[in-house]
Amino acid sequence: MTRLFAGTPTHGLVLLVLLLAALVAAPLIANDYLLTILILILYFAYAGQAWNIMMGFAGQLSLGHALYVGLGAYTASALYVHFGVAPWLGLLVAVPVAMLAGAVIGFLAFRFGVAGVYFAILTIAFAEFARIGFDHISYVGGSAGFFLPVAQYTQNDLWNLRGRPVMFYYVILALAALAFMLCHLLLRSRMGYFWQAIREDEEAARALGIDTFRYKMYAVVISAGMTAVAGVFFAFFYNNLFPEQVFHISRSIELILAPIIGGVGTLFGPIVGAFLLTGLSEAVTETLHVLGFEIPGAKQVFYGICLLVVVMALPDGIWPWLARRLGLERRS
Amino acid sequence: MTALLSIAGVSKRFRGLVAVDRVSCEVEKGEIFAVIGPNGAGKTTLFSTIAGSLEPTEGEIRFLGERIDGLRPDEVCRRGVARTFQIVRPFPALTVEDNIMVGALLRTADTAKAAATAQDVMRRLDLFDKRDREAKSLTLPDRKRLEVARALATAPQLLLLDDEVMAGLRPTETDRMVAILRELNAQGLTILLIEHVMRAVMALANRVLVLHHGAAIALGTPEVVTREPAVVQSYLGAEAL
Numbered sequence A: 001m002t003r004l005f006a007g008t009p010t011h012g013l014v015l016l017v018l019l020l021a022a023l024v025a026a027p028l029i030a031n032d033y034l035l036t037i038l039i040l041i042l043y044f045a046y047a048g049q050a051w052n053i054m055m056g057f058a059g060q061l062s063l064g065h066a067l068y069v070g071l072g073a074y075t076a077s078a079l080y081v082h083f084g085v086a087p088w089l090g091l092l093v094a095v096p097v098a099m100l101a102g103a104v105i106g107f108l109a110f111r112f113g114v115a116g117v118y119f120a121i122l123t124i125a126f127a128e129f130a131r132i133g134f135d136h137i138s139y140v141g142g143s144a145g146f147f148l149p150v151a152q153y154t155q156n157d158l159w160n161l162r163g164r165p166v167m168f169y170y171v172i173l174a175l176a177a178l179a180f181m182l183c184h185l186l187l188r189s190r191m192g193y194f195w196q197a198i199r200e201d202e203e204a205a206r207a208l209g210i211d212t213f214r215y216k217m218y219a220v221v222i223s224a225g226m227t228a229v230a231g232v233f234f235a236f237f238y239n240n241l242f243p244e245q246v247f248h249i250s251r252s253i254e255l256i257l258a259p260i261i262g263g264v265g266t267l268f269g270p271i272v273g274a275f276l277l278t279g280l281s282e283a284v285t286e287t288l289h290v291l292g293f294e295i296p297g298a299k300q301v302f303y304g305i306c307l308l309v310v311v312m313a314l315p316d317g318i319w320p321w322l323a324r325r326l327g328l329e330r331r332s
Numbered sequence B: 001m002t003a004l005l006s007i008a009g010v011s012k013r014f015r016g017l018v019a020v021d022r023v024s025c026e027v028e029k030g031e032i033f034a035v036i037g038p039n040g041a042g043k044t045t046l047f048s049t050i051a052g053s054l055e056p057t058e059g060e061i062r063f064l065g066e067r068i069d070g071l072r073p074d075e076v077c078r079r080g081v082a083r084t085f086q087i088v089r090p091f092p093a094l095t096v097e098d099n100i101m102v103g104a105l106l107r108t109a110d111t112a113k114a115a116a117t118a119q120d121v122m123r124r125l126d127l128f129d130k131r132d133r134e135a136k137s138l139t140l141p142d143r144k145r146l147e148v149a150r151a152l153a154t155a156p157q158l159l160l161l162d163d164e165v166m167a168g169l170r171p172t173e174t175d176r177m178v179a180i181l182r183e184l185n186a187q188g189l190t191i192l193l194i195e196h197v198m199r200a201v202m203a204l205a206n207r208v209l210v211l212h213h214g215a216a217i218a219l220g221t222p223e224v225v226t227r228e229p230a231v232v233q234s235y236l237g238a239e240a241l
Helices: A010-029 A032-057 A066-083 A087-111 A117-134 A165-187 A190-200 A202-207 A212-238 A249-262 A269-290 A298-313 A318-325 B043-051 B073-079 B096-104 B111-124 B140-152 B171-186 B198-204 B229-240
Strands: B005-014 B017-027 B032-036 B058-063 B081-083 B158-161 B190-194 B207-212 B215-220
Touching (some): A010 A032, A010 A165, A032 A165, A032 A190, A066 A212, A066 A249, A087 A117, A117 A249, A165 A212, A190 A202, A202 B073, A249 A269, A269 A318, B032 B043, B043 B073, B043 B190, B073 B081, B096 B111, B096 B140, B207 B229
Parallel strands (some): B032 B190, B081 B158
Antiparallel strands (some): B005 B058
């Protein structure tokens, strides 16, 4: 733990602790609606963190992360509905399934030199295969959707992830915190250094003895596995899965907005981005609603504006700018 | 006693073009060996076959008696052969220290140990005061030293310096680089360099290999080589024109 935060200024640690305390205490004052928004924010912070490993750390652009969300969601749901396997055990299957998918995509791309934009297209293609494929798998409902049994829960059943929003809130908060710590450790490890070297200049990285194929594979597989956990959470929170929605490219895009706006390759970027995007867009929708406007797609327009503003004004994302403002730049 | 690096009958052809034509030479442990020649003589191609970025069409390259031709660049580096690039390519968004850390982490997974190695290398190459700067903010001479530092951090036995580690440097900077390389050499590092700046070659190299149209036309001490009529005609003469 001491090594984890070595080099972070003291007031940075204080801020971090305060943020965590506020998040832990939030359910005391938040109603179910507000909690649902916080769940969404933390969900995007978590998934953004997972995506960031591939793009932000190792420089491999994936535009098909919905694939891993969907594989995680469907695998754990199918095990639960058909065999009564609890989601926590379902993870033991769902995560490897997504990792395998990541490994296949990574192998095809990295072995045959598919890089950059072409790699991104390949990731989209696989998510699309899954979207169309799952439409025809009647075992998990096909295009008609797959539903988890829902009842009015008086008690929170953490083991089966059946219960009220407050339970889901703490689950996703724990996941987001774990993902943050894991990414922090990864970034300051040998693998993290090698990933950044590959991101910056792959040929130079190779000349320094880095087996770039192997380390890019690690990035895809770890990112895919982490994303699958988000998928399991997604399934048990929403209780319904439609291939058209789960695997849709807009889901992949939605997932990468938080880290892009917050700051690609930074640890706080996905968190800051998720709070800003989801928080503000919900506020916009709500304000419009109160004012009596019902504008379909207002949220998407808002996302677009946010992205434009950030890309033009702060191309490195909000976090690097915010960190400078708060005097939180890392000292070594 | 086998040579540290032995190149035996190495050729590299690109379709019809013969870039390197049956070149043979041996680099002994502890020496500074220079490869010179006019533009297009095949120096960089020869260099690339040693570093693993190109596979020779024929011939053998051995390092410490083992074949390394055809290995990937990262495998060559792990055997103990580090390189710099003709056009410097540090990792731009990483700090000087982190750039060197990447090299040092090749030999240890322990970041604390790698940091110690990085500090040592930074001190030896006058980069310590700039350790927190991003590589992209460095001046050219600093970037060139950073590139050498990063390669050194991989603890090589043989350091390959690609063309123009000196080019673009002012004479005083060249002298500083020469002094650094000499010092490294004195500590046991064998260096193979490709160089245009004759001032550096004369000051550094124990032996020089001259390439012309891909073939070796002379091999010997700098003094002897620069007096060879063939060399004067093909290289120095051509430059003088």
